[in-house]
Every structure is written in C-alpha cells, then in structure tokens.
Amino acid sequence: MKKERARINDISRKTEEPLSNVLAQDLIPLPFTCDDAIPIKPLTEEQKNRIESSLDGISALGIPKPKNKEKEKKLIESFLQGLKKLLSQKDNWTFWQPLIQSLESCVRCQTCNDACPIYVSTGKQEIYRPTYRGEILRRIINKYLKKGGKSLAKLKGEDIELNWTTVARLAELAYRCTMCRRCAQWCPLGSDNGLITREIRKLFSQEMGIAPKEIHESGTVQHLKLGASTGITPKAFENIVQFMEDEIEDKTGKRTKIPVDKEGADILLLHNSGEYLTWIENPVAFAIIFEAAGLSWTLSSELYGYEATNYGVWYDDIQFARIALKQIEVARKLKVKKIAAGEGGDAHKELVVIADRILIDEMNFPRESFLPLLADLVYNEKLKLDPSKNNFPVTLHDPCNVVRLMGIVEPQRRILKKICPQFKEMEPHGVENYCCGGGSGFAIMSQMNFPDWKIHISGRMKLKQILDAFQDVLDPSIKKYVCAPCSNCKGQIRDLFRHYNIGEKYGIRYGGLVELVVNAMVDIEKPFIEWE
C-alpha cells in the first residue's frame, strides 16, 4: 500500500499520530543484508504520553507536553517573540543577512532534494525534504508577522495554523538535519536550508530555552562551567598527559616529555577533549609527530585549553561566542604564536572561520587547521616515512566542516597518497562528500530512540559509501582502514560499525589521519595501529 505523503499543513494537525513513520522498506538498501525489520524502536507508552513525538515518533529533545492550554499559549507566544527577533537586524545581527536571503531566495526548484542524504536514505519522506522546514517557517512568517498576512495566506493557499503542535514538531524537525549544508552547495540560488535549520534551533534555545540536553546542559553549560564538554578537569588532564607519555614510551621505546603550558611556543594544539577519553591514540600520534619534527608546540592544561569543540556553533550564538572567547583567551595568555585545531571538524570551522567576526583587538588571534602543517611535514620529508607499513586498503571520510565549509580538500589527500599505497577515494568525496550522519551534535545525542534514527537514517548513506569503497576487498581477513580526521565523525562511525558489526564482518576499522602517519614512521618499530 502506498504511504500517504505528509503535506506542509499537516505540521499543524493536532494528532498524536506521527506525520511520518519510517519503515524498513522505505530505506535505501545497504550493500549487505541486515536485520532492519524495525529500524527505529517506538517510544514507550509512558514516553509518548509525557513528551512530544508527533513529528516522526522520535524524540531528540524530550520536550514535555504542556500541562494546560494556558501553558501552550505562552509557549506559542514565546515562539513568535523569538521568530520576530530572528528576523530583526538588531536582535539577530549574527546571521540576519544570510537568513533573510535564504528565506527569500528559494524558488522551490527542489534541486537540493537529491543532495540530502537523509531525504534520499528514507525513500524521500516529505518531512525530511530539505526545503520542508524552511517552507513551514516562511509560511508562518508570512501569515503571522507580515501585514495582512492572514488574509493573504488564505488567498495564496499558503494558510498554516500556528498551534503548539506546529511549534513542537518544528523544534524536533530542526534536529532531523545534520547541517552538512550539502543542500546549500547544490542550491543554484544560494538558499541555505542548513542555516535555516540552525536558526530555528537558535530561536528555540535563545528564546525558549529548548535544546537537546547533550548539547546544552551537558554540553556548552558544562564546558563553560568545568572547562570541557567531557567534564575533564585540569587535574584529570595532567593524569591524561602522563598516560600519553606512557603510551608513547610503550610505542616508541623512548620516554618523551609532552610540552604542556609552554609559554611562547609557536603552536598551541587544541584537541577535542573526547579524543583524550575515547581515542587517546590520536593525541599520542600528534605528540609523536610534532616531537619527531622538532616543532615548538604545546598543549594547555588551563580550563578551556584542552577542549577544541564548541557545541554552540550548532544551536546558540551566545554560547558559541562565550566558548570561542575562552579558547582564544587561553592562547593569548600562553603567548603562543598561533592555535592549531586538531582532528575535529567543528573545531576547525568554528574556531578558525566563524569566530573570526567576534574577535577584536588582542583577541583577534591567529588560528588554523593542523592539516597544512602536517602536509608540509609529510610532503617535504621532515619525517622519515615508509609507505609499505601502511600497505592495506584505506579510504578517506571527509568531515563536512573541513572540506565544504572550509575548503581544505587537498592536504589530507596528498598525505594519504604519499603514505598509503592502497588509498582509494569513496564516492562522492571532497566538497561533495556525504556527512557521517553525526553532524551538528547528532554524534553525541542519545536520548530515547534518537540513536536508532541516527544509525538507520542519518548515517545510512555514509555506511553505504564506506562499504562501496571497499567492495572489492570485503573479506574480513583483509584489514581495512577508514580515515576519519574528525572526533565527531569518528563517534558516529564507531556507533555505525558497532551496530552493524562491521569490524568483525568485514575487517574494517576507523581512526584518524595522524595515526596512519605514525604507523608509517620508519623510526617506530612496533605498528602504531592496532587491529584488534
């Protein structure tokens, strides 16, 4: 039986029934058989009664249902207040111009549709069409915020009712897009639906105080309070550095002192703090390379100095600016020459590019990616490397923030081509890459049944790409490596691999770029990459 497509006006339909239920048969097939009979487990009856989930039966935000009509009314008023601010040059100077231009410029040619991995992966569910949320927002603005809007909306056939159901569904809808901005890259007129998504998130956070717990409460709030989103304290960081030194000794046979808080160093290296907790081999590899190359560099043990992420970039300008300033302040106090962002895509874009226009005077501090530096070390033979040590199939996942959003495309390829004889691109790649499915906070969001959604839907295209890239060597006895130079992407790929048992089934592991460089270093006898 053909499923009925949701329409724009359905967003206001007062019903508990989701507008769309993604079924197994809707999903694009993966290159292997998998048990996806019920891809997303439904919420329990208790959860359904308590929280809003009428968009698609998923809850990313856990928005509680208002207790009475009065509360509903207040929330709707608050939403409209926020919307007015979003459209005001003074209140929203940070993104007013690109937002207005994105709202005005869409000609509904739907060219962007096929660029969206979520829309395509779900067999083109209407609610995931990249233009769906922008169209809803546009119609609400036209009807409720423009003169004569109500009469015109009826006349134009664009009538939309703004009730609590609309608001709650729109809030959830803002968390069904990874903001990879592939749609914006595709748009011939430059309408940026990724930005529209972000601005809706911002409205909910900055005006209504609604944001995913993992991004706000345990994210930026914790980051500002404790110094890192993972909650690592300076004392714990000291222990981590010691552990890193032990690891280096174990791998290289030499004890190395990792520079911490070294005043006046050329480079302050900022890692996502998640690397220290989950993928310690990544900061270890950086330390080995930088020491081997004789660079003047340092880590920081100051609050905010060992955390490169800034979750604010996904949903809240104020939190974003607060964190960016704290990070810069650390570098300024250390009197280093520049900050280099490690393997974290979000950190790259937010710190190097987006923060540029909130930094003034002495806070206007040099910041760049680690990639040009690493490419220089590898390509100009400042490290002794033996590519035969990396003689296994390798493919590269491009973090959206690094390629499409920043234009760093070639250095990582030049490195891989030099040190990995069996390097093979996945398709598409570079600025046309697909998101890992964990972008814009999804990799860390784990409330209720949202993890199912990010595994089966937002990450589906990436998993397909990875398996397609290795289709000739899928035999598990052939060890294969997905190079994902981004902490966030690694988190998502880890969850995808774990769910589908990719490591055991196909012998594929994932990791960063620097690990491959160290694995190829002549002076290190033991293999750096561990396959078990």
Added chain:
Amino acid sequence: MASIIKLLQYAKAPLHLRWELYQGSSVYEFPDGWNKSNLTLWQKFKSVIIDVAFLREYYHRNRRLWIFLYLFHVGLYLLILWHAWLFLRALTLPIESTSIWGLLWGHIATALTFIGGTGILIKRIVNEDLKVYYPSIHYVKWIFLLLTLIGAFYAVHIHFNAHMPALLKYVKEQVTFQNLEHKLHPAAAPASHVLFASIWLIYFPFSHIMKLYFRYYHHLRWDDVPNVRGSSIEKRVKELLDQPVTWSAPHIQPGKRWREVVSEISHHGEGQGQ
C-alpha cells in the same frame, strides 16, 4: 529607484558571522591562511558572468530544468538588449532604412523566452517536486509573462505588420513626445505591451536574478574576508558587540551588551526545556 532601495537595504545590513561554503580548495590549505582571502576581483567577476550567462549551477545540478531555464534566460537577455537597441536605433539613426536583422532578433528572442517560459510552466504543473511548494501566485506570474510575450508579438507582427520603420517611428514618437495625439489616444496593441512591460520593470528589482549577487556570491561564496586587526571589519564588529542582547532564555541575561554577555559565564541551563 526600487532597485537602488533594494541595493541600499542589502548594503546597510549588519555584518554577520562567517558562514561561507567552498566549491574547492581554499587558502586554508596553506599555513597562515587564516588572514588571507580566496578570490581576486577578476576571478569573482568571471564567475558571475559565467553563472549569469549560462546558469552554470543549474546546468550541473538540475539539467532537466536547466534546458528550459536557459532558453528562457537567453531569450530574456536578448529581449532586454533588443529593447535597448530599439530605443537607441530610433533616436540616433534614420528610421526608414533598417535591415531584416532587427526584426529577426526581436522575434528569435521572443520565441526563446516563450518556449523556455512555457516549458517551465508545464514542468511546474506536471512535476510533483516542482509543484509541491510552488506558490500559486507564481503560476499567475508565468501566465502573465507568456501573455506579455504574445502581446508583444502581436504588436510587432500584426499591428506594425512586421514593419520595422513603423515600429521605430512609434518608439521615437513615444520617447520624444513628438505625437501627443498618439500619447493621448494610443493604439491598443502597443500601448498594452508598454503597460505590461512596465509592470515587469517594476517587478525586476524583486526578481531572483537581481538578488543573486547579494545572497549568493556575497554570503555563501565570497564572504571570506578576514577580520584583520585595525580593519574596517574589526570596527564594525566592535560596534556590533556594543548592541544589547534581547534574547530571553534563562542562560542569557537580556538587556546587557553583547560584549558583556559573552564575557560572562552562565551556569543556567539545567533542565532547559524539560
């Protein structure tokens, strides 16, 4: 005038945070790329010309729609140029001696615009994706446009009998107010075309092509000018940081200035939205 107002509106918009996209390698691939800019003025100019003349992005991303869009736009550009030529020709040279090329130019341009416009309208009616959110008012716009083109063809080919000297004479009289009788009691066919075309002229500043530079090239592709110390960008940032923050969520203290709010740490946020 409306175009100038629109341009000023865009020019006066506040500086925003950077949010650009890249179609390939950028200066960030090089050490110290943070304080460099990507494209030269000439590179930008070349890119605009290619995009506007060939609708390059549609060609790459949506070929089936591009075919009709391209015919339509080429026709439209030729029509605009033809009208400019018509005015210049009528005012500067003797109108009795004209070649067939002027008439042919007008007819080809009208035909291309008409074929392209009809194709787009049909696609907008039959294609599920193209009609899904397309505002109904735009269907009226397309029909009106096709009627304008039919009216133009009628005026030139039937009313003026495809006779260029007669057309040029009419244009000259209209522009120079030589024949008040014609001004006061105009012939229906050319007068209605002038009226329809004038409505399109009023619409032009609000059309998508006019906004193209500001929305597309400016903020998406080329907004990579670094904020260097002492620059005009830094000056504008300083002014913006003095703006009051008005947002009302618990983790923000409305009423204070941006620079104050972002320098403070708010521990509010526990239980947000719960």
